[in-house]
Amino acid sequence: MAENTETDAPAKKGKLKLIIMLVIIIILAVGLSIAGTLWFLGGSLPGSDESEPEAATEPAFVASSYTDLEKALVTTVQADGRQRYAQVYVSLEARDPLALAAADIHMPLIRSQLVMVLGSSNFLELQTPEGRQALADSMLQTVNQVLEQEGEPVIDRVLFRNFVVQ
Known part of the structure; x- marks a missing residue:
């Protein structure tokens, strides 16, 4: 029975690594999908400073x-x-x-x-x-x-x- 436990332990470590790698890949795919959608729709990414100069140069409309x-x-x-x-x-x-x-x-x-x-x-x-x-x-x-x-x-x-x- 000792032999069965030795073969089971490496199999569990391999499955755990596989699950962790799949979770990381899924999180990266979701993040890249969100970033690509924002870029495609013309929005800016959070933390980018490109929108601040545009807002400063465009005057606000004031009605008469x-x-x-x-x-x-x-x-x-x-x-x-x-x-x-x-x-x-x-x-x-x-x-x-x-x-x-x-x-x-x-x-x-x-x-x-x-x-x-x-x-x-x-x-x-x-x-x-x-x-x-x-x-x-x-x-x-x-x-x-x-x-x-x-x-x-x-x-x-x-x-x-x-x-x-x-």
Whole structure:
């Protein structure tokens, strides 16, 4: 019986080595399969630093916010020695909500300055798209000038919701 135990012991050691080798091969196969899938789908492997520079260079999207001047800006403009009227409904656009909050706080001063800009415009220029764009640019400079004097952030654009000259 001693002979039977000697032959059984080497057989068990061989089977144990075989089982350990199979487990290691299966674990490696699963790991390589996961890594290959991530690479194929364009994902990065854990621990790779390639995604950090891409995230740093791509800016996050920030949506614009708007505020409306509730009442229209109404004033007279000069045209060939006659007085004409201009009525403009204006909205302000900014990516920074603090800029719109500041514009709401300083709205009386902003309205006054915008009426002055509109009143100093030429009637014939206001009838062309280029003239209206120039007026919007001038109004933007005026609003930003007021906000900068008050130490507030600036707005991005002045938009016309309704524009009437007669």
